[in-house]
Amino acid sequence: MSKFDHERVVIHTGPRSGLPVIVAIHSTVLGQAVGGCRVWHYGDWHEALTDALRVSAGMTAKCAVAGLANGGGKTVVALPNGMRLDAAQRRNLLHDVADVIESLDGAYATGPDVGTTPVDMAVIGDRTRHVFCRPQEQGGSGDSSPHTAAGTLAALRATRRHLHGASKLQGCRLAVVGLGGVGEKLARMLAAEGAQLQVSDIDQAKRVLADQLGAAWIDPDEALTQDVDILVPAALGGILTQQIIPRLRCAAITGPANNQLATPEVAELLHQRGILWVPDYVAGAGGVIHALTVELHGGTRDEAAARILQIENTVHTLLATAASAGITPAQAALESVQHRIKT
Template identity: 70%
Template structure:
């Protein structure tokens, strides 16, 4: 039986665009819900709803483990197959998103995700203040991918320490699967660290990056099964299936790609093969941490960068807890999330209890 544990789910047909606009607010126990705005083609709009539900729950976990005073949400615009998003339709659908977000009265703020950009957030910001990652010249923190890459590098140092006893990535062999905005930046950071890189992407044009970095180029399916220290998924999700896990020849999997597990039980398969898997919502939290710290919580850039780099300590703690309890890092992260949500709910309930009257 399917259980809906979200606080609110809104589904509207945009009056300007005619497209389905879905906003899922998973939790506000820790604070305002936040999540990206995904503009993507779906065979059926209900597939977009499934994405919104899953991704918003993942944002709650991402914020909780990172220690942010925010909950999880998600916006999905479910574009039917064959519909082309031209400039006029794009602006209309962004205004439709802004109306839905604004109608929630600040319970939820949205930012960029697959299919949207900081410039799109500026358009949404014309109709609501509940938006983040606008371009820097428009008062936002801009592209989140550099800080997602920095946070991923921090996580990989922690994983390297768990495997080899040192966080030094020089000479370690890593396979980066996906060379998009985050994957390319991460590959450059790893090359600068002296890592031995195998890189791949569905776009053969990315081969020039491999040549520039002195990395080995491979097709994605070959990269996933390569003999490396750490496999780094940095593209779209679903890369870890029952079949692909059986083919893995790595010590660990840790990367910024969302929803890496095809099904939740794949985490158990990885554990039984003695392959460390660090949840993507922990590894890839750097961009969210930086944006929320600087924009929604009014912290300085230095404060935000310190929190991004603290992902190394977070991952180290999760790996230590998992080893001590004989469980998976995924389970350790889940229990940490649940503990922080329970603590927040208890504190809220205590604040809500009226003080006894004094005669």
């Protein structure tokens, strides 16, 4: 991040948990800022703040490209390395988070992210109404991961169409890196489409899933450099570094992992190598589209599903625009975001 352009950042020590609760609001130009609540281990709170600033800016872009009337925000709680929360500590922490969000007078709403669940959102909802992705049985939109996976599948179809002229994924060679909540669901969808799958995860127990899907298991250290049509990052971000770019052997990269680029310059390096990169905030927007359409904007699940399928057209248009203008898809997406926010 080259400059500070956030509207508001709050850092508050939770009176119950004693832990730093960070809420970064990047933009409310299009509407209420939204972003996940990440409870994760960091070396110190400065690292957590950097994470919050980066991801909240990405959420602004994700909402803008998806056509949502929302801006970007983020909640991050920095857990000391090695700390594990028991049930009482977790509830205290979530109530601390809720109180910070409530103090912002509706400028920001939060949902689940790394380290939190829809059930946690219900606990936050005890003390603020500015929360989404609560369990369906409690009136919420539920787990967003199936919808993120569905949106990524739509983005992959558009990528395949750009590469080979047809959107069918049957026979397409893909490497899915990360088999968490979204990655596993996406891998299952791709297997059902007849894709030639390679999968990887730091959890060796996930090899069982590879066997179930008839996919090749790849060691995590080698997953990014497989000879495939499309690389699908589906774990944590920052994996596309200047050092890894010369070793890549894929034609394109399209996946749901947030903040895949270690630095913005990596997008140009990928372009120079002729590797197509679909911005993560475009490919991974399905979960946000579903949750906000259903829970914050009062739409139906069918309306949300239709909007998620539109990600294929969004990516197709983005790639066509970039190719026509001779620019990277990252630059084309950024110009689209800037145009929407300014108008």
